[in-house]
Amino acid sequence: MSTDYQQAREALGARLRELRKKHPGGKLTGPQLASLLGWPHSKIYKLEGGKQTATREDLRALSDAVGCPEAFAELAARLAGFETHIRSWRRQLAEGHGPVQQRWNAEVDHSSVIHAWEEAVIPGMLQTADYARYVLRHYAHLHGSSDDVEDAVRGRARRQEWLSERGHRFRVLIWEAALRSLICPPPVLAIQLDRLTAMIGMDTVDLGVVPFTASVKVAPANGFWVLDDRLVITEDWHAELWLDDADTVALYGKVWNTLRESAVYGADAHNVINAARRSLNTR
Known part of the structure; x- marks a missing residue:
């Protein structure tokens, strides 16, 4: 996997982590967010650590779960940016x-x-x-x-x-x-x-x-x-x-x-x- 692609995936993961910690009702832990989404908690850490690529559906669900649905457009644009190159x-x-x-x-x-x-x-x-x-x-x-x-x-x-x-x-x-x-x-x-x-x-x-x-x-x-x-x-x-x-x-x-x-x-x-x-x- 290209360095540029991995760096972009890690940057997206860092942004997801930032949104989780800025939850309006108080910072969410990874397991708490996973529970809200019905996901295994390992998926949160893989996404945030750049070990797994999120889908658009993942990003929409995450932005809603962290109380920031308006962030979806930004997250989807980031995803589209690096998937243009690595398909x-x-x-x-x-x-x-x-x-x-x-x-x-x-x-x-x-x-x-x-x-x-x-x-x-x-x-x-x-x-x-x-x-x-x-x-x-x-x-x-x-x-x-x-x-x-x-x-x-x-x-x-x-x-x-x-x-x-x-x-x-x-x-x-x-x-x-x-x-x-x-x-x-x-x-x-x-x-x-x-x-x-x-x-x-x-x-x-x-x-x-x-x-x-x-x-x-x-x-x-x-x-x-x-x-x-x-x-x-x-x-x-x-x-x-x-x-x-x-x-x-x-x-x-x-x-x-x-x-x-x-x-x-x-x-x-x-x-x-x-x-x-x-x-x-x-x-």
Whole structure:
């Protein structure tokens, strides 16, 4: 979890503690407040200590319980401020996978040039429907989220329309591991790899592959997307990070450019993809 995010969560917790101690009827202890709310008293200390992130509903209940309902707007604004950057999967997927794709689509629609790096999966902008379906089902199972995978597949397919619009450029790097990872059955991956080879030479797509044998100057780590040098979106198991400060965007741009030095393009990329494709015939 980022330092900035944790500091913001701790600051929110400190504000909650301050409100508890300023209760109009006299300072409340943590157990007293927990009793009023019907919560385990450990939840109060986790929230105040920055160990747990409050929900909007938690903040509304707390502001009412401490006799300061007008504080809710301030507390909710603090929460929205840091959740803009760290978007937990638990919270996002409570709405389903479809809305997650819609938020992505909105950002992509406002972009002209996208730089992407994926180390373990074919990028969503280039996925076939069947491949996307397997990827999304695995994540739905992992997070125990709602079963709206078909809505998400349609949303992801809708995002791919961006590639056909004049003036757009998708500059994407893929590690060879993504070409060989059997996140789906071999026949599905074979069709996906065929699609990748068809994308080579498309005027809106610059597709580079970093082979296993390439010398690299930075470790091929988590995938990320840089949208118009204004926003970075990257993922971890617990959350999706939306990062928009200039220094961070510049850092990810530097990482992308460093990885690009190890990539192959054109016929050489075609050969790496075809080697992965041929290996499926032996499985």
